[in-house]
Amino acid sequence: MGDKPVWEPIGSSFIQHYYQLFGNDRTQLSAVYIDASCLTWEGQQFQGKAAIVKKLSSLPFQKIQDSLMAQDHQPIPDTFIISMVVGQLKADEDPIMGFHQMFLLKNIQVAWVCTDDMFRLALHNFG
């Protein structure tokens, strides 16, 4: 019947590209952010491309594997897309952990960049 909405493939290509860079060479993530971008990583805030890439590049693991379990994409008025990811990651030899990440994408000229990024590990106090 109808085609997938246009924001779905944009969101999923971005996600695929992001996690590929994240897994292979986090310094290359600078292409994804702009100077107005904000990142909240486990509650810590970083503003601007340089600060964000510095934080991501300095995360304390050698190897990281991400496995995405679900992704959702929605359009937001004025040419934005919000993408949400639920997944699992394994850093070096640590146990597998769940995580949630949200990206706000903006269309600038012909590219999509990330203006907002929020990452949280799924660590709950079960009780």
Place this chain on the structure above:
Amino acid sequence: MGDKPIWKQIGSNLMWNKIPHYYQLFDNDRTQLGTTYIDISCLKWAGQQFQGKAPIVEKLSSLPFQKIQHSMTAQDHQPTPHSCIISTVVGQLKMFLLKNINNAWVCTNDVFRLALHNFG
């Protein structure tokens, strides 16, 4: 020094007032959630899309449980380029009349996903 940026103040208000209020409505009477949404709102609930205040409230009101309790583990708030604030909440819920309890879930303003992980 200086005042907190405006969005931090708003984020603080969200964290201590608006978001707990949202989950209070959600846990006690979901039909009242209409005040949270507007006609251009979008909801994505576990992969299903809903647009507009009426379909959203209809979906939330018709969720198949009698009782629910939300417990928030973490919330984050950030300003966006177009003068909005984006919030993410990570937490847990207990649904009393469903078989699965102690499931972790993730919810943003408009997107809800149960985070069911298979560890192993």
